[in-house]
Amino acid sequence: MPTISAIIITKNEEKNIAACIDSVLWVDEIIVLDCGSTDQTQEICRKYAPKVKLRETDWPGFGEQKNRALALATSDWILSVDADERVTPQLKQEILQKLDNPNYVAYKTPRLNYFLGKPIRYCYGDKSDAPIRLAKKNACKFSDDIIHEKIIVNGTIGKLQNKLDHFSFNxxxxxxxxxxxxxxxxxxxxxxxxxxxxxxxxxxxxxxxxxxxxxxxxxxxxxxxxxxxxxxxxxxxxxxxxxxxxxxxxx
Structure with missing residues (x-):
């Protein structure tokens, strides 16, 4: 079974980070790259050591920051998760099944977005909101966009069926x-x-x-x-x- 690193970038995510980490504790390592949080984000992450490896840096933009986190990962595959996202048990099982005998070097992951406590099923939609979140480390990198970055893959891409929960606004x-x-x-x-x-x-x-x-x-x-x-x-x-x-x- 190949190994998996979850990578998360943060700044002042004390309301989200614990639930996010809890949802990916099943991976082999969790990289949290923080850029100057002034709340309890770093303290919360340290409670999860040694599974969570917390690193600090400046802020160059989303794309470059995620490439920095990618470089810190040591596993065969990376699972890129934002602090306001949660990997459901169903998605976890699907990921493990896919990686037991992968047919692709990356997988798009549909998201179920929540707003004001309600699931949003039409504004985003599965087709338009299914970013690549799972990829083989040696076959991917992030675009250098300062916002709306994406994973660039060298190889074929599949799509997962189960959704990543996304709580974008409290x-x-x-x-x-x-x-x-x-x-x-x-x-x-x-x-x-x-x-x-x-x-x-x-x-x-x-x-x-x-x-x-x-x-x-x-x-x-x-x-x-x-x-x-x-x-x-x-x-x-x-x-x-x-x-x-x-x-x-x-x-």
């Missing part, structure tokens, strides 16, 4: 904070790629984000949480592009 305040931080990172990424825009285009991008999630993906079937998610995507998209306008003007 409350509306968390949602608003993430809109602000992610729109800033998104604007920085666009700026580095020499992108230009206008306020009209910013509104058009934002409107399309709302229409795509609320109507085309039938987010309205998720009730009020679906509307809030669609509207927050409108906001985040609009702010991303107007922040890009600010960056272009100031430079």
């Amino acid at each position: 409350n509306i305040e968390d949602l608003i904070n993430k809109i602000n931080s992610y729109s800033t990172l998104g604007a920085t990424k666009l700026y580095k790629n020499n992108k230009k825009t206008s306020h009209t285009k910013a509104f058009a991008h934002a409107l399309w984000a709302f229409i795509r999630i609320y109507f085309l993906k039938r987010g309205f079937l998720d009730g009020w949480p679906g509307f809030i998610i669609a509207f927050s995507n409108f906001e985040g998209t609009f702010y991303r592009y107007v922040k890009l306008i600010e960056k272009n003007r100031s430079n």
